[in-house]
Amino acid sequence: MKMKKGLLMVVLLLALSSIMAAMSYNKATVTSASALKVVNTNQALLSLEANAPWSWENTVGAKDKTAVVKDGELYFEFGKGINGGTGASEFYGLQPNSVYEWSPLFTLRNKSAETLKVTIKAKGPYAKYITLGTASNPRANAAPVWGTKGQPLVLDRINKEVNSGQQNLAYIAVKISVPKGHAVSQSEIMGSIIVTSDAIN
Numbered sequence: 001m002k003m004k005k006g007l008l009m010v011v012l013l014l015a016l017s018s019i020m021a022a023m024s025y026n027k028a029t030v031t032s033a034s035a036l037k038v039v040n041t042n043q044a045l046l047s048l049e050a051n052a053p054w055s056w057e058n059t060v061g062a063k064d065k066t067a068v069v070k071d072g073e074l075y076f077e078f079g080k081g082i083n084g085g086t087g088a089s090e091f092y093g094l095q096p097n098s099v100y101e102w103s104p105l106f107t108l109r110n111k112s113a114e115t116l117k118v119t120i121k122a123k124g125p126y127a128k129y130i131t132l133g134t135a136s137n138p139r140a141n142a143a144p145v146w147g148t149k150g151q152p153l154v155l156d157r158i159n160k161e162v163n164s165g166q167q168n169l170a171y172i173a174v175k176i177s178v179p180k181g182h183a184v185s186q187s188e189i190m191g192s193i194i195v196t197s198d199a200i201n
Contacts, residue, residue, distance in 0.1 A: 097180035104135035104171035114199035121152035124191020135171040144173035
């Protein structure tokens, strides 16, 4: 009988000690060294670069500087015009019943070690007028391949960079179709072009 009591006491003590251990460890903080660098979008891991990012590329269609890096982000001003839009009078705009194309408007560059699936979409009141597409290398002057107006553009595969080659680039074209009868306004219509990516292998 004593043996049974002794065993019962050991089992009870073990059970109590495990419960106490579980109760006493419900929070932990482990600190590891890390590094973060915030850079301009054209220098980032998934970089967005205004066309034409390289001096040897064809700059036809890019002289208005519709896409520029501003405060570290890629910024678009559609209808900017001559003198680079340095003042309000140089932001001309687009008229009703018109279609404008920028091919390409900007470049995606995958600088990570991952292969990426990338989705690009427009957001805001003008999103329904925008068609996104892919363009060939600017030197080729080939027609872009357009997606569906108002819908996101999905790039199933942008390879990782190997030996600083061209396999990790995607040239993005944008077309804006302003419908007939659209209200004319002196104020800007604000919106966003959003790029998201997922690593696939």
